[in-house]
Amino acid sequence: MTLTLEDCRARDAADPLRPLRDLFTLPAGLIYLDGNSLGPLPRATPARVAKAVEQEWGEGLIRSWNDAGWFELPRRVGDRIAGWIGAGAGEVVATDTTSVNLYKVLSAALSIQAQDAPARRVVLSERSNFPTDLYIAQALCEERGMVLQLLDDAGDLGAALTADVAVLLLTHVNYRTGAMHDMAAVTRQAHEAGALAIWDLAHSAGAVPVDLHGAGADFAVGCGYKYLNGGPGCPAFAWVHPRHADRFRQPLAGWWGHAAPFEFTPQYRPAPGIGRYLCGTQPVLSLVALDCGLDTLEAARPPGGMPALRAKSLALTDLFIALVEARCGDAGFTLVTPREHARRGSQVCLSRPAGSYAMVQALIARGVVGDFRGPNILRFGFTPLYIGFEDVWHAVDRLRQVLDTGEWQRPEFNRRQAVT
Amino acid sequence: MTLTLEDCRARDAADPLRPLRDLFTLPAGLIYLDGNSLGPLPRATPARVAKAVEQEWGEGLIRSWNDAGWFELPRRVGDRIAGWIGAGAGEVVATDTTSVNLYKVLSAALSIQAQDAPARRVVLSERSNFPTDLYIAQALCEERGMVLQLLDDAGDLGAALTADVAVLLLTHVNYRTGAMHDMAAVTRQAHEAGALAIWDLAHSAGAVPVDLHGAGADFAVGCGYKYLNGGPGCPAFAWVHPRHADRFRQPLAGWWGHAAPFEFTPQYRPAPGIGRYLCGTQPVLSLVALDCGLDTLEAARPPGGMPALRAKSLALTDLFIALVEARCGDAGFTLVTPREHARRGSQVCLSRPAGSYAMVQALIARGVVGDFRGPNILRFGFTPLYIGFEDVWHAVDRLRQVLDTGEWQRPEFNRRQAVT
Numbered sequence: 001m002t003l004t005l006e007d008c009r010a011r012d013a014a015d016p017l018r019p020l021r022d023l024f025t026l027p028a029g030l031i032y033l034d035g036n037s038l039g040p041l042p043r044a045t046p047a048r049v050a051k052a053v054e055q056e057w058g059e060g061l062i063r064s065w066n067d068a069g070w071f072e073l074p075r076r077v078g079d080r081i082a083g084w085i086g087a088g089a090g091e092v093v094a095t096d097t098t099s100v101n102l103y104k105v106l107s108a109a110l111s112i113q114a115q116d117a118p119a120r121r122v123v124l125s126e127r128s129n130f131p132t133d134l135y136i137a138q139a140l141c142e143e144r145g146m147v148l149q150l151l152d153d154a155g156d157l158g159a160a161l162t163a164d165v166a167v168l169l170l171t172h173v174n175y176r177t178g179a180m181h182d183m184a185a186v187t188r189q190a191h192e193a194g195a196l197a198i199w200d201l202a203h204s205a206g207a208v209p210v211d212l213h214g215a216g217a218d219f220a221v222g223c224g225y226k227y228l229n230g231g232p233g234c235p236a237f238a239w240v241h242p243r244h245a246d247r248f249r250q251p252l253a254g255w256w257g258h259a260a261p262f263e264f265t266p267q268y269r270p271a272p273g274i275g276r277y278l279c280g281t282q283p284v285l286s287l288v289a290l291d292c293g294l295d296t297l298e299a300a301r302p303p304g305g306m307p308a309l310r311a312k313s314l315a316l317t318d319l320f321i322a323l324v325e326a327r328c329g330d331a332g333f334t335l336v337t338p339r340e341h342a343r344r345g346s347q348v349c350l351s352r353p354a355g356s357y358a359m360v361q362a363l364i365a366r367g368v369v370g371d372f373r374g375p376n377i378l379r380f381g382f383t384p385l386y387i388g389f390e391d392v393w394h395a396v397d398r399l400r401q402v403l404d405t406g407e408w409q410r411p412e413f414n415r416r417q418a419v420t
Numbered sequence: 421m422t423l424t425l426e427d428c429r430a431r432d433a434a435d436p437l438r439p440l441r442d443l444f445t446l447p448a449g450l451i452y453l454d455g456n457s458l459g460p461l462p463r464a465t466p467a468r469v470a471k472a473v474e475q476e477w478g479e480g481l482i483r484s485w486n487d488a489g490w491f492e493l494p495r496r497v498g499d500r501i502a503g504w505i506g507a508g509a510g511e512v513v514a515t516d517t518t519s520v521n522l523y524k525v526l527s528a529a530l531s532i533q534a535q536d537a538p539a540r541r542v543v544l545s546e547r548s549n550f551p552t553d554l555y556i557a558q559a560l561c562e563e564r565g566m567v568l569q570l571l572d573d574a575g576d577l578g579a580a581l582t583a584d585v586a587v588l589l590l591t592h593v594n595y596r597t598g599a600m601h602d603m604a605a606v607t608r609q610a611h612e613a614g615a616l617a618i619w620d621l622a623h624s625a626g627a628v629p630v631d632l633h634g635a636g637a638d639f640a641v642g643c644g645y646k647y648l649n650g651g652p653g654c655p656a657f658a659w660v661h662p663r664h665a666d667r668f669r670q671p672l673a674g675w676w677g678h679a680a681p682f683e684f685t686p687q688y689r690p691a692p693g694i695g696r697y698l699c700g701t702q703p704v705l706s707l708v709a710l711d712c713g714l715d716t717l718e719a720a721r722p723p724g725g726m727p728a729l730r731a732k733s734l735a736l737t738d739l740f741i742a743l744v745e746a747r748c749g750d751a752g753f754t755l756v757t758p759r760e761h762a763r764r765g766s767q768v769c770l771s772r773p774a775g776s777y778a779m780v781q782a783l784i785a786r787g788v789v790g791d792f793r794g795p796n797i798l799r800f801g802f803t804p805l806y807i808g809f810e811d812v813w814h815a816v817d818r819l820r821q822v823l824d825t826g827e828w829q830r831p832e833f834n835r836r837q838a839v840t
Contacts, residue, residue, distance in 0.1 A: 025478050034482045041478035049473050049705065050466060057652055058445050058461035062454045062789060065839035070652055072838075097700025099674030100520060127686050132675035132700065135688035139673040143563075150686065176684075225701070232477055232490055232704035253559040254519030255552035262840045264596075264794055266547050266570065268555040280517025280552065281645070284652035285469065286703035369482060374684055418492075419485035420682045 003326060008319070008389035016303040017312055021386040023296045024229075031391045031398075033370045036175075036203055036347050036381030039229030045292040052288040073287045074235070074256075074278055080294045081228065081237050084306065085201060085220065086211030092239045093274050094290060095256075095282055098202055098223050099132045101238040104250040104277050105219035106140050106169065108240065109196045111248040113166035114144075117194060120166035124195070126151045130175045133200055137169055154179075157186065161193035168195045172210065173203035173345030176373045178337035180208060180345045184215040191216065202226060205237070206297050207313070207346040207383070209306050218244060227346070227383060228297065230290030238277045245273040254279035296385055312384035313346045316392055320348050320380065323396040331403050336377060347381040349373070355408060357416070359399075362408035366398040372420055423746060428739070428809035436723040437732055441806040443716045444649075451811045451818075453790045456595075456623055456767050456801030459649030465712040472708040493707045494655070494676075494698055500714045501648065501657050504726065505621060505640065506631030512659045513694050514710060515676075515702055518622055518643050519552045521658040524670040524697050525639035526560050526589065528660065529616045531668040533586035534564075537614060540586035544615070546571045550595045553620055557589055574599075577606065581613035588615045592630065593623035593765030596793045598757035600628060600765045604635040611636065622646060625657070626717050627733070627766040627803070629726050638664060647766070647803060648717065650710030658697045665693040674699035716805055732804035733766045736812055740768050740800065743816040751823050756797060767801040769793075775828060777836070779819075782828035786818040792840055 012018055024040045026032055032040055056068040065071045078092035085092070095101070106123070113120055123137050127150040134150070141148045151160055161168065168190040173180045183199060190197040201222035204210050206229075212220055220239040224230035249270050255261045256278035259269045270276035300309055321335060336349040352359070353376065360372040370380040380395070402408050432438055444460045446452055452460055476488040485491045498512035505512070515521070526543070533540055543557050547570040554570070561568045571580055581588065588610040593600045603619060610617040621642035624630050626649075632640055640659040644650035669690050675681045676698035679689045690696035720729055741755060756769035772779070773796065780792040790800040800815070822828050 025474075027479050027481075030481075032481060038477075038482045040481060041473065046470060046473050046478075050470060053461065053466050053469050053651070053709070054445075057458075058466075059447050061447075061450075061452060061460060062458045062791065063784075064652070066837045096516070096520065097674065097702075099676075099700035100516065100672060103672055129686075130675075131678070131681075131684050131686060131688075134686050135673045135675060135678065138688050139669060139671045143671055231473070232484070233701040233707075234703055234705075236700070249559060251559045251563055252520060252523055253555045254517065255550075255555060256519075258551070258555065261551075262794075262838070264551050266549075266551060266554050268551075268558050280519035280656070281653040282517075283654055283703035283706035285654075285705040285709060287653075289473070289705060364483075371482065374682075417486045418682070 003322065005390065005393050008393040011389040015312065015388070017300060017308060017384055018388065020296065020299055021388065023299055024386045026386060029367050031368045031395050033368060033380040033382065033387070033395060035383035036207070036226050037371055038225055038232060039227060039293060039383070040386060042229055042292050042296045044295060045231065045289050048292045049285055049289055052285055070284050073284065073291070074282055077287060077291050077294065078237060078274070081205065084206055084210065084297060085222070085239065086213050087239045088213065091242060091274050092237055093277050094224060094235045094237045094287060095278050096236060098200070098221050098236040099136055100252065101221040101236050102133055102136045102200065103140065104252055105198055105221060105238055105240060106137060106167065108244065108248045108250050109167045109198055109219055110140065110144050110146065112244060113196060117166065120164055120194065121146050122164040123148050123167045123169055124151070124160055124165045125169045126154060128174055128176060129171050130200065130202065133169060133171060154181070158189060161189060161195060163194065165193060165195040167198060169198045171200040171202060173208060175203055176349065176377055176379070178345045178347040178349050180343050182342065183210070183217065187215045187217050203345055209310055212239060217241065224290045224293065228290065229293030231286060231293065234286040234290040235282060238274070240274055240277060242273065250277060252279040256280055300385060309384045313382055314341050314344070316382040316384060316387055316389065317344060317346070317348050319389060319392045320382065320396065323392065324350065324399070327396055327400050328403060346383065347379060350378045351376045352378070358408040358413040359402055361413035362402045363399060365413070366402060368395045368398050423742065425810065425813050428813040431809040435732065435808070437720060437728060437804055438808065440716065440719055441808065443719055444806045446806060449787050451788045451815050453788060453800040453802065453807070453815060455803035456646050457791055458645055458652060459647060459713060459803070460806060462649055462712050462716045464715060465651065465709050468712045469705055469709055472705055490704050493704065493711070494702050497707060497711050497714065498657055498694070501625065504626055504630065504717060505642070505659065506633050507659045508633065511662060511694050512657050513697050514644060514655045514657045514707060515698050516656060518620065518641050518656040519556055520672065521641040521656050522553055522556045522620065523560065524672055525618055525641055525658055525660060526557060526587065528664065528668045528670050529587045529618055529639055530560065530564050530566065532664060533616060537586065540584055540614065541566050542584040543568050543587045543589055544571070544580055544585045545589045546574055548594060548596060549591050550620065550622065553589060553591060574601070578609060581609060581615060583614065585613060585615040587618060589618045591620040591622060593628060595623055596769065596797055596799070598765045598767040598769050600763050602762065603630070603637065607635045607637050623765055623767070629730055632659060637661065644710045644713065648710065649713030651706060651713065654706040654710040655702060658694070660694055660697060662693065670697060672699040676700055720805060729804045733802055734761050734764070736802040736804060736807055736809065737764060737766065737768050739809060739812045740802065740816065743812065744770065744819070747816055747820050748823060766803065767799060770798045771796045772798070778828040778833040779822055781833035782822045783819060785833070786822060788815045788818050
């Protein structure tokens with residue numbers, strides 16, 4: 001295990017992914033360990049967005065729906081995402097938000113089960129799932145007369161997958177802990193119990209290997225602005241296994257999901273396949289930025305693609321864990337993220353009985369951007385596209401400084417902001 | 421009525437709104453009569469979007485959710501829209517798409533009526549309403565066991581507002597015909613019949629006077645990329661009368677509509693008021709562009725605000741109608757848009773038994789951008805912010821040229837594109 005700054009530098013020098021960091025503009029001196037919340041700006045994005053604004057919108061105007069391919073963007077970008085999640089061409093759309101897409105796919109899953117297995121009345125998830133997933137599930141369960149059952153411990157999944165469960169709704173990599181489910185094993189478990197499996201890939205797409213077809217998953221949604229580097233609030237995505245895609249309308253049956261939207265007929269006729277998971281007109285500028293974000297991932301294909309990204313991600317998180325334990329072992333941190341590689345996403349979370357929020361703020365003041373997740377978690381994301389081994393060394397070094405100086409106890413680091 | 425080019429020029433010279441056209445970048449020589457589909461690029465937008473991309477995202481990164489006010493954008497931009505539709509501060513959010521917002525407000529309206537008037541099983545609309553409104557209504561009616569009843573003739577509204585009607589769902593200005601409803605009178609009629617009134621303001625906001633509170637309306641949605649000049653696919657908006665805003669969750673209960681989203685609690689607790697009509701993370705770049713679009717409308721306040729815009733819009737559409745009748749009276753056009761000012765939006769539509777599609781294409785080739793709406797409508801939008809009287813003269817002059825040359829009969833003008 002590398003534990004000196006010199007060793008870290010040597011590992012960066014030997015890293016075939018290292019040149020990819022030049023695809024991003026990162027503020028000088030900043031160590032950005034929050035790409036799991038908002039990926040940084042790709043260097044090519046400003047010019048591409050400016051082209052969309054000035055040429056496509058400014059000069060092409062309405063003609064750009066055809067001439068600049070705006071209308072096809074959700075499917076074209078969706079096809080690009082498909083390659084990173086084990087989905088096929090024509091099976092993914094980039095559109096709307098994760099929450100809205102979750103509503104669509106959970107609606108569809110419930111409609112399927114209402115027909116195939118009407119006695120099943122339970123949607124099963126985890127209490128630690130990202131809240132919006134639970135909120136959307138609560139709303140839909142209320143609407144459909146279903147029950148949302150939340151597990152406190154993922155280990156209880158087997159016992160909880162009873163004959164009552166219609167749908168299992170899980171996030172692949174937990175946003176708070178970084179713990180990762182075995183998608184293939186859990187999906188198999190769900191199917192054996194007669195449930196459909198929906199996966200939220202918000203912290204997975206572009207971050208860890210995902211093979212939706214290999215796992216036999218039923219539905220998936222995910223986020224564009226985290227590891228896909230698509231920019232603040234850019235569209236999310238939805239995937240539906242082809243075996244389900246044509247079975248049901250989803251209730252957000254807007255005109256973009258119509259088989260022939262520009263016939264302007266009063267009767268809805270759903271587009272075949274994933275097309276019906278589109279709804280309204282999409283934010284072109286943000287979709288164009290997402291397209292640029294995907295270019296940065298594509299650039300990782302020659303040096304090894306997802307296996308290389310994953311190997312480096314694990315090396316980075318291993319190093320961070322080892323350095324924290326070696327250098328901050330006295331600070332009362334507990335490692336929240338699983339040590340086992342197969343159960344770890346691309347982030348490391350530490351907890352501490354008190355002071356976690358302030359320590360995150362003090363670290364930010366020292367140029368290490370992670371984030372806080374209540375009640376007591378310091379969260380650090382490690383994106384192998386632009387984070388190096390030396391960055392990890394400095395991040396822990398600055399954490400040591402924050403501890404040594406005690407500066408995290410200053411009042412200014414305890415003032416909560418609207419968005420944490 | 422002004423009918424010579426010189427008179428048109430004189431009217432432009434005397435027009436206090438004339439300087440506002442310099443707020444836009446319009447391609448040289450182009451007469452853009454399609455701002456009712458996609459508003460043109462405001463001159464200030466490229467720099468503002470570039471700032472959001474390069475500084476706020478590139479340098480501020482995740483901190484910009486607080487520091488650049490990203491998180492507040494949907495409410496802040498919503499407040500700006502409120503001023504153009506007769507809504508109060510804190511009553512509008514700019515978010516998602518018109519279709520998605522319609523789903524939210526129609527859901528809420530149906531929930532209210534399910535409680536207050538459960539015997540009412542009908543959602544009433546017009547067959548000529550914009551299709552996405554009908555598709556969303558169909559989906560929700562199916563889900564809630566309601567019946568969607570479509571009027572062929574708005575004149576039958578009184579008779580159709582029976583004791584069965586729960587919700588009246590109308591678009592204020594018809595997208596195909598430019599015909600405008602009397603919002604106050606129709607809302608009164610709906611209320612007297614015990615129905616709630618939802619208004620789609622896609623072709624109204626920023627285009628015609630709208631007074632939601634004055635009309636006593638219940639819910640409204642609208643579009644940001646038409647007369648609000650917010651750019652391709654920028655977020656739409658939703659308004660709910662305060663008397664209804666706190667009554668129900670809407671089913672798209674995502675985390676942005678939570679009372680305290682960053683507490684990350686597993687139980688949904690709706691934000692008070694319009695806040696609960698937010699759902700997921702919004703596309704910041706497109707929201708920022710919408711904010712710039714609203715600046716162009718704000719610039720019209722000193723020279724008279726909406727009354728001045730409306731007066732000029734009617735003068736422009738009057739002039740267009742008069743010129744078409746004077747110069748193209750032999751061409752077989754029928755005026756589709758009402759002559760009566762009180763019933764006219766900010767567009768003029770002509771129909772013709774045949775050749776309408778090709779004529780629109782031939783006009784575009786001559787630098788007059790309108791659009792075609794099936795089966796036979798030539799549609800021209802007149803936005804007083806940037807369209808002048810001379811533009812109207814040239815538009816009709818070029819239509820005359822298209823007719824005289826017969827060039828619209830060329831095969832290339834009959835080839836249909838994906839987006840018409």
